[in-house]
Amino acid sequence: MKVELKKPLDYAVNRPPIWCPGCGDYGILEALRRALAELSLPNEQVVVVSGIGCSSQLPHFMKTYGIHGLHGRAVAIASGIKIANPKLKVVVVGGDGDGYGIGLNHMIHAARRNIGITYIVSNNQVYGLTTGQMSPTTLKGVKTKTTPYGSIDEPVNPLALALAAGATYVARGFSGDVAHLAKLIKEALSHRGFALVDVLSPCVTFNKVNTYDWFRARVYKLEESGHDPRDYFQAYKKALEWPTIDPVGKIPIGLFYKTEEKPAYEEEMLKILGGRAPIEAELQPPLEKV
Numbered sequence: 001m002k003v004e005l006k007k008p009l010d011y012a013v014n015r016p017p018i019w020c021p022g023c024g025d026y027g028i029l030e031a032l033r034r035a036l037a038e039l040s041l042p043n044e045q046v047v048v049v050s051g052i053g054c055s056s057q058l059p060h061f062m063k064t065y066g067i068h069g070l071h072g073r074a075v076a077i078a079s080g081i082k083i084a085n086p087k088l089k090v091v092v093v094g095g096d097g098d099g100y101g102i103g104l105n106h107m108i109h110a111a112r113r114n115i116g117i118t119y120i121v122s123n124n125q126v127y128g129l130t131t132g133q134m135s136p137t138t139l140k141g142v143k144t145k146t147t148p149y150g151s152i153d154e155p156v157n158p159l160a161l162a163l164a165a166g167a168t169y170v171a172r173g174f175s176g177d178v179a180h181l182a183k184l185i186k187e188a189l190s191h192r193g194f195a196l197v198d199v200l201s202p203c204v205t206f207n208k209v210n211t212y213d214w215f216r217a218r219v220y221k222l223e224e225s226g227h228d229p230r231d232y233f234q235a236y237k238k239a240l241e242w243p244t245i246d247p248v249g250k251i252p253i254g255l256f257y258k259t260e261e262k263p264a265y266e267e268e269m270l271k272i273l274g275g276r277a278p279i280e281a282e283l284q285p286p287l288e289k290v
């Protein structure tokens, strides 16, 4: 069958995003469209799911299927979609408040099950939609509306958590480097199993600390540092390099870890169902009981 070659704009709707000018979410939207175009995935085979937050508006700007779901529940919805119809490419997009706060539990379970979804987290270290409260990834000492004397919480380390939970693809991008981020998302979309792409994504309106310049002064690419993404323990060590209270500390971006040795959850499920996805089994006579 002839594959239709796609362009990023083939995944765009005739409606501009409503984010603040300069928001990191624009970089994520462009990177996702580029990654889909490079794989030339048919629009009707892609589902983008989100929860609540600024970045969670992203499915509205994609010419694919989409669900704008409940706060923190996007990974659960996406898991259901993937299990019902494993042929679909299922992408989740959301923020750090949505995914690493209220919805963190879902990420851990999707990772340990190795469900074949791509989870892109726009990590801007603040609650943007609700105008600037501390989020789970706000760095210690940073002042926000809810931490006027500086946060005293240790921030969540999403990459270390994902690795500990058993995620099989763990990466971090920067929305100020769209080409690099698109490459990571493309790999994640092609991955067998659960893929987390955490994205350093400045909120230009409510986070005046973690700006584009702040990140540009700190990020370095793992692939240029001799990192071996097959080495789980090295990946974990790299994940611990940030977040940190060290004001001059470096921040690794790129692919931390990848293995395809574990089967995806939906593969295991198809084995039990004799190769028929639930959505197909619905339309066919039931399997004989064993």
Ligand code: SF4
Pocket (backbone or CB within 6 Å): 018, 019, 020, 022, 023, 024, 025, 054, 055, 124, 128, 129, 202, 203, 204, 205, 206
């Ligand atoms: Fe982006 Fe922040 Fe504006 Fe929300 S408030 S759209 S995260 S810049």
